[in-house]
Amino acid sequence: NAGVTQTPKFQVLKTGQSMTLQCAQDMNHEYMSWYRQDPGMGLRLIHYSVGAGITDQGEVPNGYNVSRSTTEDFPLRLLSAAPSQTSVYFCASSYSIRGPHEQYFGPGTRLTVT
């Protein structure tokens, strides 16, 4: 199994540009989520999905959209990039939402918005 994969690894955007961060898992996990990691802030939940077709907001959803059309894929869309979205983004998945809640994380995407 490849586990959780994320592309790209690095990305530089100009303010106002849009892009999609890709996330895929091959473990047939029902739960997937996106986090951002900022210095001194820990990991903060952006959006999550408890199954194909079901998504919901996390702690910091503004400026981001998600969709879950398949079990495997959970892309994160930045609609109009802002410097405040400069961060490292992690996608994670879990076999079950019912716990214990051990999430498997991807390697991350480092995004810089200028």
Add this chain to the structure above:
Amino acid sequence: DQQVKQNSPSLSVQEGRISILNCDYTNSMFDYFLWYKKYPAEGPTFLISISSIKDKNEDGRFTVFLNKSAKHLSLHIVPSQPGDSAVYFCAARNRGISNFGNEKLTFGTGTRLTIIP
């Protein structure tokens, strides 16, 4: 409002000695706690967890202790090894705000552990 706090940004420990990483929380609705380990340029990996109905959970060199009255948990690594050098995140589940049970974790800010050979 930081509901999960890791007040030590960094910790250095001699190889072979015990490493103790601490985590405090404020929300009494947290019912499940997890520790994740993160190496540079990688995603976090799950290390160990504990339910709020227990006060100790052990897995090899790693033991997590929970003191509910003090709202404090700690991760003990014995003996510490050079490969343990990483950032450690404490995370907590709030069963009270979750529709399904597990979908929202709150993470601390992390503690960078350095093992000195």
